[in-house]
Amino acid sequence: MAQRPPATPGDPIEAVETPALVVDLDALERNLDALARDVKAKGLRLRPHAKSHKTPEIAKLQVARGAVGVCCQKVDEAAAFVEEGIGDVLVTNEIVAPSKLLRLAQLARAARIGVLVDDARAAELLAQAAQHVGVTIDAYVEVDVGAGRCGVLPGEPAAKLATHIVGERGLRFAGLHCYHGAAQHMRSPDERRAAIASAAEKSLASKHAVERAGLQVPIVTGAGTGTWEHELASGVWNELQVGSYIFMDADYARNTAGVGEKRFDHSLFVLASVMSVPTSTRAICDAGLKAFSFDSGLPVVHGRSDLVYKKASDEHGVLEVVGPAPALGERLRVIPGHCDPTVNLYDWIVAYRGDRVEHLWPVAARGALG
Amino acid sequence: MAQRPPATPGDPIEAVETPALVVDLDALERNLDALARDVKAKGLRLRPHAKSHKTPEIAKLQVARGAVGVCCQKVDEAAAFVEEGIGDVLVTNEIVAPSKLLRLAQLARAARIGVLVDDARAAELLAQAAQHVGVTIDAYVEVDVGAGRCGVLPGEPAAKLATHIVGERGLRFAGLHCYHGAAQHMRSPDERRAAIASAAEKSLASKHAVERAGLQVPIVTGAGTGTWEHELASGVWNELQVGSYIFMDADYARNTAGVGEKRFDHSLFVLASVMSVPTSTRAICDAGLKAFSFDSGLPVVHGRSDLVYKKASDEHGVLEVVGPAPALGERLRVIPGHCDPTVNLYDWIVAYRGDRVEHLWPVAARGALG
Numbered sequence: 001m002a003q004r005p006p007a008t009p010g011d012p013i014e015a016v017e018t019p020a021l022v023v024d025l026d027a028l029e030r031n032l033d034a035l036a037r038d039v040k041a042k043g044l045r046l047r048p049h050a051k052s053h054k055t056p057e058i059a060k061l062q063v064a065r066g067a068v069g070v071c072c073q074k075v076d077e078a079a080a081f082v083e084e085g086i087g088d089v090l091v092t093n094e095i096v097a098p099s100k101l102l103r104l105a106q107l108a109r110a111a112r113i114g115v116l117v118d119d120a121r122a123a124e125l126l127a128q129a130a131q132h133v134g135v136t137i138d139a140y141v142e143v144d145v146g147a148g149r150c151g152v153l154p155g156e157p158a159a160k161l162a163t164h165i166v167g168e169r170g171l172r173f174a175g176l177h178c179y180h181g182a183a184q185h186m187r188s189p190d191e192r193r194a195a196i197a198s199a200a201e202k203s204l205a206s207k208h209a210v211e212r213a214g215l216q217v218p219i220v221t222g223a224g225t226g227t228w229e230h231e232l233a234s235g236v237w238n239e240l241q242v243g244s245y246i247f248m249d250a251d252y253a254r255n256t257a258g259v260g261e262k263r264f265d266h267s268l269f270v271l272a273s274v275m276s277v278p279t280s281t282r283a284i285c286d287a288g289l290k291a292f293s294f295d296s297g298l299p300v301v302h303g304r305s306d307l308v309y310k311k312a313s314d315e316h317g318v319l320e321v322v323g324p325a326p327a328l329g330e331r332l333r334v335i336p337g338h339c340d341p342t343v344n345l346y347d348w349i350v351a352y353r354g355d356r357v358e359h360l361w362p363v364a365a366r367g368a369l370g
Numbered sequence: 371m372a373q374r375p376p377a378t379p380g381d382p383i384e385a386v387e388t389p390a391l392v393v394d395l396d397a398l399e400r401n402l403d404a405l406a407r408d409v410k411a412k413g414l415r416l417r418p419h420a421k422s423h424k425t426p427e428i429a430k431l432q433v434a435r436g437a438v439g440v441c442c443q444k445v446d447e448a449a450a451f452v453e454e455g456i457g458d459v460l461v462t463n464e465i466v467a468p469s470k471l472l473r474l475a476q477l478a479r480a481a482r483i484g485v486l487v488d489d490a491r492a493a494e495l496l497a498q499a500a501q502h503v504g505v506t507i508d509a510y511v512e513v514d515v516g517a518g519r520c521g522v523l524p525g526e527p528a529a530k531l532a533t534h535i536v537g538e539r540g541l542r543f544a545g546l547h548c549y550h551g552a553a554q555h556m557r558s559p560d561e562r563r564a565a566i567a568s569a570a571e572k573s574l575a576s577k578h579a580v581e582r583a584g585l586q587v588p589i590v591t592g593a594g595t596g597t598w599e600h601e602l603a604s605g606v607w608n609e610l611q612v613g614s615y616i617f618m619d620a621d622y623a624r625n626t627a628g629v630g631e632k633r634f635d636h637s638l639f640v641l642a643s644v645m646s647v648p649t650s651t652r653a654i655c656d657a658g659l660k661a662f663s664f665d666s667g668l669p670v671v672h673g674r675s676d677l678v679y680k681k682a683s684d685e686h687g688v689l690e691v692v693g694p695a696p697a698l699g700e701r702l703r704v705i706p707g708h709c710d711p712t713v714n715l716y717d718w719i720v721a722y723r724g725d726r727v728e729h730l731w732p733v734a735a736r737g738a739l740g
Binding site: 002003004006017018019020051073074076093094095096097099100118119121122144148149150151152181273275276277278282284286287289290291293294295312313314315316318328329338340341344345346347367368369370 | 372373374376387388389390421443444446463464465466467469470488489491492514518519520521522551643645646647648652654656657659660661663664665682683684685686688698699708710711714715716717737738739740
């Protein structure tokens with residue numbers, strides 16, 4: 001039921017049908033290179049989050065730049081990457097349904113598979129699936145280091161669960177998952193710095209507690225696009241899971257950068273067209289609630305201070321015109337408010353360089369909710 | 371690239387993998403019947419909006435209850451319905467790209483096809499496509515009756531554009547599209563009543579202006595789930611486009627009903643599972659930003675005042691627990707904030723009756739943006 005692709009490789013960009021999800025390859029490659037270079041210079045592991053792109057072709061570009069593998073958030077998402085040859089996938093989420101655990105274990109026949117646990121009973125269910133399939137799965141204890149989402153409390157509870165995991169046949173205790181999601185979009189650099197300092201303290205306390213229980217902690221994994229330079233510098237994390245850095249979205253761009261903090265380039269856009277110009281101050285484009293996710297604010301028309309995206313309905317985007325009216329059919333590159341759930345609306349990414357389409361990439365894990 | 375279905379017909383509802391989009395058939399049929407009965411009693415045409423469901427199997431249920439056809443908002447969406455045998459489709463949107471107009475005209479070989487115009491140049495482009503393919507297309511003048519989106523101003527501008535359409539070979543002037551989208555979610559019944567009274571005045575003024583220009587106005591089409599009883603009673607509209615009535619979402623449920631106004635039943639849910647219970651007051655379910663659209667507010671856990679959906683990240687829904695903690699794996703029916711863009715996230719609708727899956731319906735027009 002996938003939609004037909006909106007373009008063909010070799011097409012001029014003007015021939016792409018709108019709305020389409022497009023990626024500027026030059027900007028994408030700059031982002032990929034910049035992060036890989038810094039993480040490598042520090043000697044850390046890079047395991048980018050593939051929930052941002054859901055696209056095996058992009059995962060391959062990340063692995064080619066030294067990534068050890070990718071993160072996913074669902075079993076079916078992981079399956080889409082394993083199927084395309086990604087050999088090491090960490091599901092950064094709790095999985096408790098037996099049917100899903102069985103599918104996860106089956107993936108471990110073809111790839112190294114990790115998953116998070118924050119509950120002893122969940123660890124037992126995971127172990128049963130691994131034993132049933134005859135594989136070993138990397139189990140990471142998720143620690144709540146400030147996000148207030150999943151995870152055990154820092155310190156002794158982490159050690160207790162790690163010890164429990166070690167006692168389960170079919171599981172390998174792989175380390176701690178310490179991701180502070182709530183810090184990523186704090187607007188001021190000082191807030192982000194303080195949040196990660198606090199998360200580092202909780203992560204370290206948990207690591208020490210596990211070590212006191214006589215276990216090694218091979219990996220402490222976490223970090224996101226808003227804070228990764230702090231995790232990188234902390235000496236606590238040895239694996240970074242940054243995801244949105246490849247695309248940058250309007251919401252990340254609303255963060256104020258700290259002194260010396262790297263800014264990534266916008267590489268992901270929805271290509272949209274003006275379909276109606278009812279008045280001199282209002283134009284309507286063909287990309288609305290089904291072309292963008294609005295959970296993190298409005299999209300932004302790239303390079304056009306004369307057109308302000310004001311509101312949306314299902315298939316309409318209402319633009320305020322603050323200069324000469326645009327022409328009917330005029331094409332716009334629009335930066336999504338939030339890249340991850342926006343990508344999840346599309347079957348294809350149109351990858352272009354300059355004014356030419358280079359690739360049509362299937363968003364293979366789109367809609368992979370299971 | 372569609373995801374595998376989360377269930378098989380005949381399965382018990384407990385076997386459906388989560389998150390899944392599920393429809394309670396008893397509630398759906400009550401909604402379908404109730405609206406069809408009232409519109410028929412008044413002798414009006416019913417052309418439900420298929421953007422809400424994107425599912426040909428549901429369109430067939432509507433046609434079986436007397437609908438003349440359906441509305442869509444994109445050409446590719448219309449194609450999905452024509453392909454499944456729906457013989458009359460109105461695209462309630464402006465289409466100006468020549469490639470899309472050509473595809474639209476090709477659909478008119480197999481079905482009666484209508485589309486909106488709010489610009490003379492757009493009418494010419496539409497006529498060229500119709501002539502090229504050798505078909506006749508119904509052109510409706512969109513009038514801005516209060517929504518502040520597309521559309522010409524009421525009165526003479528509508529008459530002028532209608533006259534222009536009549537002069538174009540390949541087009542049939544079919545009537546006026548007078549939809550007040552902004553009125554649908556006004557919370558108080560008095561506001562909604564006043565908004566539609568104003569829209570009725572503008573619609574009538576436009577109809578009279580067209581008639582003064584010597585043309586007939588066969589159809590005045592519009593209305594939505596929030597206001598349809600006012601359009602029905604007005605004597606101005608003779609075709610209703612109601613869409614969300616089949617499902618009802620949390621946002622429509624936040625409208626205060628007026629005296630005697632019909633309330634539809636919630637029939638659409640995301641079936642979700644609890645995957646983590648980190649504290650006695652917090653539980654996490656497996657349905658987040660990629661399982662619901664958040665443009666119109668938060669989802670609501672159906673029938674569970676003890677669980678309040680508070681916030682979401684990509685694949686997590688954070689629930690506040692105000693009673694005994696739910697069990698790991700416990701399943702919840704969650705009402706989407708906004709049904710239309712939520713449906714657009716799923717490849718399948720699981721239609722169930724009681725505790726048994728009856729149908730797996732492909733959401734054939736999911737992602738049909740072109």
